[in-house]
Each structure stands twice: as C-alpha cells, then as structure tokens.
Amino acid sequence: MKPNIVKVFSLLFLVACICFKSYSQDPVFTQFYNIPDYLNPSFTGFSKGTKVGIINRTQWFGLNYGLNSQFFFIDNYFGDDAETGVGLGLNIMNHHESVTRYNFTQVNLNYAHHLKLSNEWYFNPSLTVGLGVKDYTFDYLLEDQILIFQGIINANSNDPILLNDSLSFFDMSAGLLFYTENIWFGASLKHLTNPKISFTGDGTIKLDHFLSIHGGYKWDLSNRSLREDLDLNIDLNYMRQGNYDRFDVGTRVKYNDFSLGVFGVVAPTDVTGRSHKLTSFNIVGNIDFDRFRFGYSYDLNVSELRNTKGVFEISISYKFDSFFGNNGPNPCECM
Numbered sequence: 001m002k003p004n005i006v007k008v009f010s011l012l013f014l015v016a017c018i019c020f021k022s023y024s025q026d027p028v029f030t031q032f033y034n035i036p037d038y039l040n041p042s043f044t045g046f047s048k049g050t051k052v053g054i055i056n057r058t059q060w061f062g063l064n065y066g067l068n069s070q071f072f073f074i075d076n077y078f079g080d081d082a083e084t085g086v087g088l089g090l091n092i093m094n095h096h097e098s099v100t101r102y103n104f105t106q107v108n109l110n111y112a113h114h115l116k117l118s119n120e121w122y123f124n125p126s127l128t129v130g131l132g133v134k135d136y137t138f139d140y141l142l143e144d145q146i147l148i149f150q151g152i153i154n155a156n157s158n159d160p161i162l163l164n165d166s167l168s169f170f171d172m173s174a175g176l177l178f179y180t181e182n183i184w185f186g187a188s189l190k191h192l193t194n195p196k197i198s199f200t201g202d203g204t205i206k207l208d209h210f211l212s213i214h215g216g217y218k219w220d221l222s223n224r225s226l227r228e229d230l231d232l233n234i235d236l237n238y239m240r241q242g243n244y245d246r247f248d249v250g251t252r253v254k255y256n257d258f259s260l261g262v263f264g265v266v267a268p269t270d271v272t273g274r275s276h277k278l279t280s281f282n283i284v285g286n287i288d289f290d291r292f293r294f295g296y297s298y299d300l301n302v303s304e305l306r307n308t309k310g311v312f313e314i315s316i317s318y319k320f321d322s323f324f325g326n327n328g329p330n331p332c333e334c335m
Contacts, residue, residue: 108168
C-alpha cells in the first residue's frame, strides 16, 4: 500500500524546517517570457517604455498542501533614444507554503544598461540588489508548551527551533542579454553574495547560486497574402540551483493578439537515482488586449506527482506607450 502523498510531503517539509540545516530553492515560473524581469534583470526597460505586471503560481492544489508564489514588477526606460539608455525597475517576489505558513519575500531593485553594438545586435548588462525576509509560524504547539497538569498553554518554549523564527539578508544578482530582431540569448546568476539563510544562530547554511541560461528564436511568418501578424517562437531556459536543475524547451505561435504554445520540462540531473527525466508538459497561452496582456499556463505532471492536479499560473501585465516612436526589437515577444 502506497503511503498517503499528503502526509509524505508534509513530513518532508516539516523535517526540513525543524532541522538545524535547511536548504531553500527559488520559485520557478512557467511563464518566464511574461515576467522577464524575474528571468533576467537585463530585461528591465526592455519595452523602451514603462510596464507593470503581476503573476500568481499555484502548485499542487490537489494535495491540500498549498505552494503559492507571486511576482510583481514595474520598470521604466530612460534615455535620449531607443538605442542607448538605462532601465530601472522594482520587483517583489513572495512564496508561501500553507502547511507551516512558511513565507519568503524579497524586494529587488534592478539596473540594466542598454547598448547598441551594431546595426543588428543589442547588449544589456544588468545588476540587482535586494533584501530578502524568511519567516514561519507553525500550526501546532511544541511539547513543552502543553502543561497538562495545570490545564494551560504556555506561551514560551525551550525548543531550540524557536531561537529564530525569521531572518533577513542582503542579496545581489547579475545578468547579460544579447538580442537582434529575431534572436535572443542571455544568462543570469542570482544570490551572488550566497546569503546566510539559517534559522538557527550558527548561520552556516547559505542560499545556493541560481543560474539561468536562456534564449530563443522568432520566425515572422506573415506575408502579403496573409495580411495578418503570425509569429513562431522557439524558447529554451536551463536553470540550476544546488544539486537540482531543470530545462524548459517549447514553442509558441502568436496570431495577431492571441498566442498558444507548449513546453516540455526535463530534469537533466538524476539526484535520487529514480528521478524522472520528463517531468511535465506545460500548456501556455496569452491574449493581448489594447495595452494589456493576460496569460495562463497549466503544467501537466507526468512524473510521480501526476495526482497532484498540476500547477497553474495566471498573469496580467500592462505596457504604457513608449516615449520613443519605435519600441525596438522584441524577439522573445516579452511583455
């Protein structure tokens, strides 16, 4: 008889939080092209105007074990023209887990320098500084808080886990982005400072670097006879943090204001010896309405997590008109 998967996940997470050594991974979003500031800070100011957006990711909602992540961003482009300037942005990432009410929030400031290298190629180096906060509030009482003989609940506890129930840390990230009218590729490295994330006083556990290598190609399939906007995008995104990695590869078709696509998610590194290589198929879609973009995605798990009802994301973004007549190339169809 297989163990109840809810109990297994709950136990694993509680052990991770209670142990003196606990490791953490950053949230991953399927719609990385709709929140490019999270993918790589070099996308800050990419629209050559002002844009604002938010996304919500709900994971494994079939388990009664909620994992929810949100990301909000706003950025703006500053410059004398659409070719050389500066992008500045603010973003907030929040991750919440319902079993223990563990919460991780980080606020970042992004800076990206926009350069035109030639008639076709552009280059955006970038830097991010941020402040992260981790905290938890357990839904159960520790043993020494229950005073049976007195018939009361003690507000204090001698359990060592309560040495710290929250922590904050300074963080830095960097990115590079090269692109033309049809090609884009870049890389970002988060947690350059390897901030300490231990809940206990020893402070020995550090947040692993998060590496992302990404890129894509856009085919313009429009022609005179069709007289419609039709694009085909190929996207890829490789991510690695600690011992775990993930590779997303897929395609999106954009017809006028509608787009639809599918991604396959692969885990290249076998960590446990029983890891699935192909973990999910992700269906993605967008609707552009005036200056708004509405996005939806659903991750269909094909691994042992297929009974968790998968993962879905909903995103909304808004792009203000650029002060410059030409918004510049957008090979990734990013918002």
